[in-house]
Amino acid sequence: MLKQYPTLRYILQRGVWYFLTFLVAIAINFILPRLGDRNPVDIMMAKASQGLSDEAVKEKRESFEKEFGLIEVTAEGKIIHDANGKTVKVSGFNQFLNYLKMTLSGDLGKSIQKYPKNVSDIIIEAVPWTLALQFPSILLGWIFGNVLGALAAYRRGVFDRVIFPMALFMSSVPFFVFGMVLVYWFAVVLGWFPAMEAYSGALNPSLSLEFIGSMGYHYVLPFFSIFLILAGGQAIGMRSMGIYELGTDYIKYAKWLGLKETKILSYLFRNAMLPQLTGLALSIGSMVGGALITEMIFSYPGLGMAMLTAIGSNDYTVIQGCTLLVTTSVLVANFSVDIMIGFLDPRVKAGMQMGGK
């Protein structure tokens, strides 16, 4: 039906696949934390029951269980009790349906530890910081690494012999190790940069020059801790791809045609970059994972820190919310890159048409 609109067909096809993946991700997100028999209400009650009478404890427990959708309630929201005065548990499947319904409508539930704060509020407060920390460093690291890798591939020689082992070494340093080394050396020993936080404690966020300056000053170490390591990994990948593309017939032909070096480099970069783009999207997941620890090392108030705090205090609803967000953003990143590549690389769409799938 959509044969005459290959682009639309391609986008739709990818979109459906990603939506199905998203549903599976939600299911995984729902099932995994429930493998063990622990219950958010138990954790809340351990704190909340202090100083309450037995009856008040029971009532409190039931109201929490209602809040977390663990027991059946009537249409008016009243808790249903059976003949023995006990509450009725909601079946796992119905819990999942509720979870699905809530998630799709953007409701991630309430935090266990920060009750009654909404998980979505916690995430909304944290995400801008993570974006501010990671987006520029990942993006610049990606660009810098790719340029370096392309140059190493194209020039080879001494340039390659220096860049390549260095990039290889940088990419084998774990994010957090490098972060700690930076903190130790530049913050503790030399005292040049602040060791932690996103801005000076003496300021409240504002658009003042002072605040932005403070943010920039605090940004230096975390930025480099991500930027350099990421650039290393990207340079390695780009170099491989670049060398591969360099050996291709079309590059040789371009050289024989007498095209300018910059033009050939742009052929090379553009084509070698296509798989790197996919790689970028795919590794956003692991980057968020690595940067999670970066945020921990630098006490940066982002999503990683929120997740880490949640892990430390067993705040499952927040953990689930964060992991769902991470998964979703990875899916979205992949989807956009798929679409982008669909436009940038005619082979992809053509492949789909020819394959007839």
Added chain:
Amino acid sequence: MRGMNKFGISLAITGLVLLAGCKDDKQAQTQGQDDSAAGGFPRGKSLYLAGSQWGDPSTFNPLAESWQAAWPVSDRFNLMYEPLINYNSQTGKFEPLLGTLVLSDADSIVVDINPTAKWSDGKPVVSTDVKFIFELGRRFKGAATGFAIEFISGINVDTVEANGAKVERLSFLVDKKGRNNPLVILDLLQAIRIVPSHVFEALLTANKNDLAEVQKLKIDSVPVVSGPYQLDSYSNEKIVIKRRADYWGNASLHQGKLPVPLFVIHPIYKSNDHFAIALQKGDIDASQTFIPRIWLKKKDKVQTWMDQAPYFVSGAMPILLINTTKAPLNSKLFRRAMAAAISYSSIKELAVSGYSPDIQPGLIMASSPLESKYFVAEDAKARGVLFNLDSAKALVAAAGVKSVFKADGTLDYMTDKAGKKLPTLTIKAPAGWSDWEATVTIAVKGLREAGIDVREGFVDAGLYWPALPAGDFDLIMHKPASAVTPSLPWSRFDAVMSSRNWKPIGGGSSMNENQGRYNSPKSKEYNSKVDSLLKVIPITADEVALKAAYAELNRIFMDDQPAIPLCYLPEQFYEFSVAHWTNWPSEKNPYGPAQLPMVSAGTNSLWQLQPVQ
């Protein structure tokens, strides 16, 4: 190349837009509370205190449960809302605040309301306010202060003449039929902060008299308070409170002086090591977190109450709580064997950085000036167990347990009297709590050397907390009665030994004290002495009788060993930096207790600190 540039630039622009977007977001969050902070908080006028708020501040509602409320509305902080009286953990005396303690006996506790006390909206603090919060539990089951009604049968209000002024006099009647415990009432009087009833009654009315709804309000916009500071702004990174120029107490309690810091700022750090770095760099002025090797920080102007070990004033006692219902832990000989197998000096030196004095057997903190009067050294010598592996092995044998060692000398397993192999015991502790993990590791090492088959059982905090009241453990790390309150050491004994609410393990039963299920009232060995002593001590005024009762209770504890005290730690790790502020209370300058200037009587030092020029 050109195509790439375009692509790169568009991505960069996207990034900038996102960045800008995020800043707007953050702004919106603090808008409305933030008028003074546009130019930042001047360092010389700001006091940075840390360690009392770890998560995002979620509510400033004083009616919300203490675990939900953010600093300084939570806990015993007196900066915004104040209790009737302050307890000075250094002198053991009560100091006046919203009220003055007049009399305390077995029948009632009498407090005069300070006639000059005023709310920030200008209304006076009156008995209605006090009754509102203390009796809220009678109106609503979900009241956070509901437990007060278990102890107080009523509050009588009289008007008396004092120094020529009319004063409201409150008599808190001890509930003789209930818990009959004036000690706990004293605890409550210095812990429960009074809230403006005229504000909250109105809120209750507006919310159809539903307390749960009122508890959900954040009360974070110019709340009506009685304390010296008012909420200024907050975010997930810090909470800022600002000095109230019209605080009533400046005139009545502080000779007309203002508290020195204009702002008190509480940065929110998520991980322990950040406090140390911030303190060293002078980013925070005082903290109450465990910072190892504090002596290394002296060069960075970080100080503590004492100049040398143990650096801090002890106040809390971490213990290893034992599940006394499970074989072989149900044998007191076996429990005593365990107590003899743990190297307390190693724990002191390695796990808690030497912050503990040498500990004594028993549940009375021998080194505490407030408790030492109840400590009987002869009893401890005669009955207590000290670290001694040989006697530990002998006690294991005496308990009828046989240890089987492997060829290489390490422990393999234990058998009981019948020769049956006993399962390995575990010590439950939250994973990641580094000082407790270290303590457990040291304990396990000694226990295994003594032939006791124990292993570390580090679990997520989320499993740890529910396990404690449920009794779901062999051994578990615990810190009973962790705050220094007027009721110590009674409250510690009560928390470890009371059979008041004894319930067997299982079936969802939970006990908030004596989680080790010691001294079951239904068993043949039930020692009724324990509960009767716990009942009698709070109503005993006679010091000699009190001392005898405590001595007896402590002897029973040492004989039965239902738990193993491990070290003495401070109630709060009071460490401060003199980089920006000086004249902190300390051993050499003891004008106040060893507490941060936000807790109980420690608050008074806010009027004494001096900024460094």
Added chain:
Amino acid sequence: MKLLRNLLKSPMFVIGAVLFFGTILFAIFAPFFIDLKTAMDRVGGQYLEPSGSFWLGTDDLGRDYVKLLLQGLRSSLYVGFLAGVLATTVGTLVGIYGGFKGGIIDDILNMFTNLFIVIPSFVVLILVSASLEQGRSLTIIALLIGATTWPWTARSVRAQASSLKSRDHISLARINGANTLQIIYKHILPYLASYVFMVFIMQVASGILSESAISMIGLGPMDNVSLGVILNQAKNAGALGDGIWWGIFPASIIITVIVFALFLINNSMEGVFNPRLRK
């Protein structure tokens, strides 16, 4: 053999191999000279500086860092290898089967592979470790890492296998009546062996990295020390702020060196196997 000779001509390979096999030999044989049974024992004060008796100093519990690091190294290698073997085995089987068989089974396997690739594995790790009842052991963490990283192997092996499928000698074997298993065993695996080995190297490296990252966020093994656990403990115990470099640097260097060595090996092998890179 020729391959090995070519490899030995690459300085990158030689450095990588010497570093890596040196580390492995050290991890295997050092316990004959250094008593690991006492690794968890207190031998001195807290954070003693490196000295003649304790070459790398002591940790916050007064344990000898040399022994602790050796134990940690062994644990990290164990996790790396176990995770690597699992991920490589599962990934190779799925990849070969899918790539060779094609059809609906391939489609399904491929879908799962892609699914697990786009769902970040650390998310799964966090979610599962949060619900583990009996505490996290080294083995469980290794298995979890292996179970979440196999799709990378599967994806690349599948691509290789499906390109092999159409080669002449395989079509011939098929015509001669060899069954799928025989073909895979006789004709595909040998061709893929070097490739699978390279993938394995990368999986070991990522296993070691993942373990240390998981330990850093406090979800590490509870039954043993690993390099990540050592770092996490040092960080929690405030070694960074006190300038206790011997609590941070040795473990960091060991992790980095192992991973670097593996990367070197992998890259030099890629240079030899990938004719384009070789030219």
Added chain:
Amino acid sequence: MSAIFEVENLSLHYLSRWGQKIHAVTDVSFSMKKGEILGIAGESGCGKSTLVNGLMGLFIPPLYPTSGDVRVNGESLMNRTPQDIRSNILSRKVSMIPQGAFNALNPTRKVKDIAADVIVAHLQKGGVTRKESYDLLRERFDLFGMDTERILNSFPIQLTAGERQRSVIGISTLLNPQMVIADEPTSALDVSTQKVVIKMIFDLLEKNIFSTMIFITHELPLLRHVADNIGIMYAGEFVEYGTAEQIVFDPRHPYTKALMGAMLSAEPGQREKKPVAIEGAPPSLAKIISGCRFAERCPSARPDCKLRSQAIRMVAGRQVRCEYAD
């Protein structure tokens, strides 16, 4: 008329990653006049492609010149900067139609953009705008009777193999080069497409877009019709070089004889792509070979053949690298 293209004792080698030299081309000499078509033939791997890759003065690593000279219009191409070669030689003087045109076009660029890149690269700054270059293109592609608009606006993957090959030929000859090197332009094409492509090349010759050509192919019968001279390569060397008539009908070198026998006996259409009817394999070029390179497989080899390396000598009016040939 003087030679416009001369190759003198040219030797080329590859440098492997491990520093090993592979002497792919040894001591090749020939010269071409304007309008001449030279055919080069030999087994695959004999160094044909390497040779022509080394004729433009642009050496793409790992290929390097060992010794010898290449001259265009009497000017040497050796030891010149790549910039110099690029702006003065490539596409204008000498142009290449590469082997395997299937992959010769950048897969992410439309044909018209690749072609426009060539025009823009070689015309003076400001001389031609991109738009003008498109017009130029259209004109040229229309010459071939192709579906110009569609082809120019397509990505390579959207074209058939024949269309792609013809595009490549079109692009290579855009600037009316003095001479063209065609490296097996018809391999990997089906027979009918081959014909179309060959026809296009001859159209170009006819329309005088270029006149001189080196043509590498397996199709000896084709060479016979097309080429003026033919060089037969074996193991990196010219073993015989003469006019098409001489080589095809009167081969003198034992290898040429064997090759002709193998190729001409086969039925048309069933010709093997690899004309190997001779037992054995060529020697490895990684080592220096002292004796005659064909001696191992030569049916008429003599014991001393392996001892001496062979020099070119004139036999019956053409160059032969065999001292015993007559």
